Amino acid sequence: MWDRESLDESILSSLRALVASQEDVDYIEIRLEYNESTNLETLNDHVRHQAHVVEIGGNVRVFHQGAVGFVHFDGWDDLPRHINDAKLLAKWENSSSFPWGSQDSPAPADPVYSVQRLVTLENPLKVPLEDKIHLLLGYAELAHITHPLVKSVTGRYFDRYRHLWFADNRGSAIEQEKLDLGGNIVVMARNSNGTAQRGVSFGSSNDFGVLRNLDDQIKDAARSAVALLDAPEVEGGEYTVVVDPYLAGVFAHEAFGHLSEADGQVGDEGLLEQMVLGRKFGPPNLHIYDTGKDMGSRGYLPFDDEGVPAQDVDLIKDGVLVGRLHSRETAAHLGERPTGNARALHYRFPPIVRMRNTVIAPGDTAFADLFQGIKRGIYAKGTHGGQTNGELFTFLAAEAYLIEDGKITRPVRNAVLTGNVFSTLQQITAIGNDFTRYEGGGGCGKAGQMPLPVSHHAPSLRIERCVVGGRGR
Known part of the structure; x- marks a missing residue:
């Protein structure tokens, strides 16, 4: 006993x-x-x-x-x-x-x-x-x-x-x-x-x-x-979009982070070819990584559920794909090193590859400068949810505002951001210096294990040619 x-x-x-x-x-x-x-x-x-x-x-x-x-x-x-x-x-x-x-x-x-x-x-x-x-x-x-x-x-x-x-x-x-x-x-x-x-x-x-x-x-x-x-519904179309740190972090987690989990790549030759290390994935100042070291974050994880210590795992560095997230099992299969990402929601589940705290590193663009030169665009804040299907994503912004002549003006409703994660990463043209640690009360779901505690920290992003669904689409 x-x-x-x-x-x-x-x-x-x-x-x-x-x-x-x-x-x-x-x-x-x-x-x-x-x-x-x-x-x-x-x-x-x-x-x-x-x-x-x-x-x-x-x-x-x-x-x-x-x-x-x-x-x-x-x-x-x-x-x-x-x-x-x-x-x-x-x-x-x-x-x-x-x-x-x-x-x-x-x-x-x-x-x-x-x-x-x-x-x-x-x-x-x-x-x-x-x-x-x-x-x-x-x-x-x-x-x-x-x-x-x-x-x-x-x-x-x-x-x-x-x-x-x-x-x-x-x-x-x-x-x-x-x-x-x-x-x-x-x-x-x-x-x-x-x-x-x-x-x-x-x-x-x-x-x-x-x-x-x-x-x-x-x-x-x-x-x-x-x-x-009383806000009008957004007119659907292609816009320059500025997303706040919360939505940027959700995007990094949902649209890109899940693709970086090695158990989804193992056995999927098509995805392995897309996620080949060394491929250019974004602008030279784009840095996305996963970490379990941020004490206080919901993704804080000194040791994963296979006994591997926390570490920072660079996924995109200088705009290039440089890593992926591993359990000890997937690391053995691909001949790489474990990254401390084997997690189990509860003792009734085996550990599988999961994110911890997914981070977009800050850039050097001041918040006000993200809007410069935008004749007509969208400022999107937060999210009421969304979905991903492989490399495709859809997010409903919790709040959205028109950007007119470089200024945030009036609110609009039902701004749905859609796109392909690979092309969207390439369309990032500015990364804000307003890095924000966001800790929400939700959780990540995968293979029946939900809600697993995770975090996402990010700055604001400016993205060109982003498709926004709404009235007229």
């Missing part, structure tokens, strides 16, 4: 000894987890949903002679039986069932022994539930007071504490405490023209304080939602 009261190195030592004794397989790893989470949802002046959940469990993953066995379990009882089950799966599994045929044993990585304790600015686990509710309801009241056309305010908050133990038979043993928190306040306005909404999103890996002092942002969201009610 594994006792959660014994939160010390004895668990890690026991796991190390257990995996070291498994000499009849090529590779084995064990992950144990203790998860504790709180979820809140409010509507106007009342709580619509609240929950507090504790989960204890783990998993075993085994690689042997080109096949893999993965077993997850609730509770910490009978680890030897779970290990045996994973071994049997690996030895019986038909390797032809895998996406790219026979599975490669994970690429070598330097053995790591580490204990990572939680360090917070304000720990949400020590904030009473009543205080969290009070903040959400207070913001709703503020939005309603700001303008009478505000008709509903929805608040969402969550925090999740994870305590993890990892060991493999190549010498790594890691204990980590992790924290993730976030949410949003969505303000909806309505008049005879219909409805419009704007939101304030927040997130952190170490500070409940991000939920405090949002009054000015809530007021701005209420005013913006009301202003959009």
Whole structure:
């Protein structure tokens, strides 16, 4: 019986000894987890949903002679039986069932022994539930007071504490405490023209304080939602577009970051040919990278779920494609180095290649100069969502404004930005110096694992010949 009261190195030592004794397989790893989470949802002046959940469990993953066995379990009882089950799966599994045929044993990585304790600015686990509710309801009241056309305010908050133990038979043993928190306040306005909404999103890996002092942002969201009610629909066409740091970061994550995940490239010769290292992908000052080192970001990840330390991974440097994101498995298949991007949402899932914090490095163009010379264009802020299909993308801007004679003028509605990520990267003609760390309350989805905490940091971008859907298209 594994006792959660014994939160010390004895668990890690026991796991190390257990995996070291498994000499009849090529590779084995064990992950144990203790998860504790709180979820809140409010509507106007009342709580619509609240929950507090504790989960204890783990998993075993085994690689042997080109096949893999993965077993997850609730509770910490009978680890030897779970290990045996994973071994049997690996030895019986038909390797032809895998996406790219026979599975490669994970690429070598330097053995790591580490204990990572939680360090917070304000720990949400020590904030009473009543205080969290009070903040959400207070913001709703503020939005309603700001303008009478505000008709509903929805608040969402969550925090999740994870305590993890990892060991493999190549010498790594890691204990980590992790924290993730976030949410949003969505303000909806309505008049005879219909409805419009704007939101304030927040997130952190170490500070409940991000939920405090949002009054000015809530007021701005209420005013913006009301202003959009009477805004005309954008006229569809091709525009020079300036996107704010939030939308630029979403673009980097959704349209380009997912293409950089190596498990999507392995087995897809067409995509591998498009994502060939050394290909020119943008202007000489374009630098996009992924990192797990930004403490406080939701994508902060000292070690991934295969025991690989955090590192910066350049994807585009000086406008040229120079890297991709790897697990130890995909790194072995392509003969490259692991990058620390193997992540699992929960102990019920195996680690797969995922982004952490996707970053566009700042440029040297002042914000006002991004608009110079634009006779008629679009300034797009934020996003209400979108979708990608391979290299094609579609994003609905949360706010959009006409640019006329180099100045931001009036709001427009339903500005949908569409295009091909490869050509759009080439059409970036200016990168702002207004680099912004954005931490939202959403998450990334892939292979049934959602919402995984991620971040995106970026400056504003100027993009030429961008197709904007709207009236007349």
